[in-house]
Amino acid sequence: MMRLERRPDIPLSLALSAPIGAVVVSLALAGILIAAAGAPVWEAYQRLFLGAFGSRLAVTETLTRTTPLILTGLAAAVAFRARLWNIGGEGQFYVGALAAAALGSEAGLQLPGYALVPVLMIAGAIAGAILLLVPLLLRLRFGVDEVVTTLLLNFVAVLFVSMMIEGPVKDPMAFGWPQSVPIVGDAILPKLVLRSRLHIGLLVGIGLAILTWIVQSRTVFGLESRAAGLNPRAAAFAGVSLKRILMTIACISGGFAGLAGAIEVMGVKGYVTTDLSPGFGYTGIVVAMLAELHPVGVIVAALFVATLFVGADGMSRALGVPSFIADVIVSLSLLTMLVALFLSNFRIRR
């Protein structure tokens, strides 16, 4: 009789083939939709690749798009590893963006340039962390599932931003468009590549991903948070304070998502609108899953997802395939990744 057996450990080759397999299957399935849209599938994917990497501008745009996805991806990866279901990355992104924009404006903090940039980043992170601490406290204190509360708070956060940019931080010079007052020149992040939108936020994201990896694999806290996720009861029995771990994880996870918003304001836009994020928070969840929650894997997964989004615009312009195809591929790859993980976690025994 055949039965499924959980693998004791997963070899690296299998761990790497899961996301690759998932992506290939998703691209193949999305190919059906591209064909349905009346476009040649192979050429469409060529256009997509060219749209993302075909020119200097395209490469810098793709990397600019990668930056917030690394951070929202880390936000989900860190939380999910400790079984903290933070689905509120989108809302945390927005409050982080709002904090940086409000404090970075003319009327905000009066700080010299070298201090302003880190202070604004920290402010964004704190705002994001607070927005996640609320649902975590509701879970710890009242037993309310954080999945639904973080989801609901996303809507509240965007409405709050909308209220602020039509009220206290509204830009009177924006011809009536609801947007915040622009940040001062000192708060704008230096460019990584001249004459492009790519800014040093990318290095911040990569640096934090590596730092997270080191903390997770080399420190007691990393070990404890992993244990808390794998088996909370055993961890509690071994003397790990689950509450303390979860609070810390929430600060880190919400902080990453808030930082993503702050960096997007300081590096790309210079002000906040309610369409600052095309779903960075939600897409971060897909990034984290494709990376199998590995911090360094998040960098690669974020680059992949950014490639799809930037490339799909080019494909859409050239062949008339709706650019929503990128969202379809990304969401499909989350579902195929779940199946791939299942297949690599188990083996068939006779």
Place this chain on the structure above:
Amino acid sequence: MDALYIFASVGLWAAILRIATPLIFGTLGALMSERAGVLNLGIEGIMTFGAMIGWLTVYHGGDLWLGLLAAAVAGGVFGILHALLTVPLGLSQHVTGLGITLFASSLSYFIFRLCVPVSGTPPTIVPFQVLHIPGLSDLPFVGEAVFRQTAPTYLAVILALVLAYVLARTPLGLAIRLVGENPHAAESQGLDPIRIRIGAIIFGSSLMGLGGAFLTLSAFNSFFPTMVQGRGWVSIALVVFASWRPERALLGALLFALFDAYQLRLQQIVGKAVPYQVFLMIPYLMSIAALLVMARRARVPQALMQPFRRGER
């Protein structure tokens, strides 16, 4: 004083049932699935897809009822997907559900954009009209407040009562509840937990599709992205508020709609003194409050979110 007069306006009471309808469908859908032990966070996306496909069917010349049917069938198809991933494979119900939401919504936008070219004003259809019930609709006040709804609203209310009966009083309802409480005990009674769970998810998902379709076929007459506006997540919260019981889900949705209809009117009285965003936040904050109130009191199905594997405990 004006704030109290709102309650005397017939428009408020008529709006309640209209606002509640998608929530009734959504909450019942999520509830049926959870009663069998499976959380379906695909709801937000399935409602979006139902709204899109229902509208598209009618836009291409289909009957309004055919539009509803298309939404229910499409919902069921996403239900099959969710069921296959979470029941036989036992994958994380949280992440799978979110994946379904992301997939169903992005597919809705893709198909909509493919079939309807970009234009300044969104194309419209002729939605469901008020169903006149002889006698009842003509009653003073009550007739206008309660009995001048469109057909799907009556369908939602009847469905809630039928499901309340089925769950509480029939062998099928008992089987679903048992699978959600203790699938191993259910199996020893000769039931097949896997088939029952799959069936409950598919049925629940088709109700979610109907809830979405109500938005485009009755409440509004066009489709636009993000029109579901978190109604799916609100429904998930309402299931907890209703303690997983259909009759309470009906009451919860109506209560929720009362607040929503009230705040819409209060907004007009208050004017610019309070930012309108504060009012728009109320439904979401109210859902969180509902979760808070009921979190410790509600009787959660004991096997909710626990995958069932034969011969494994």
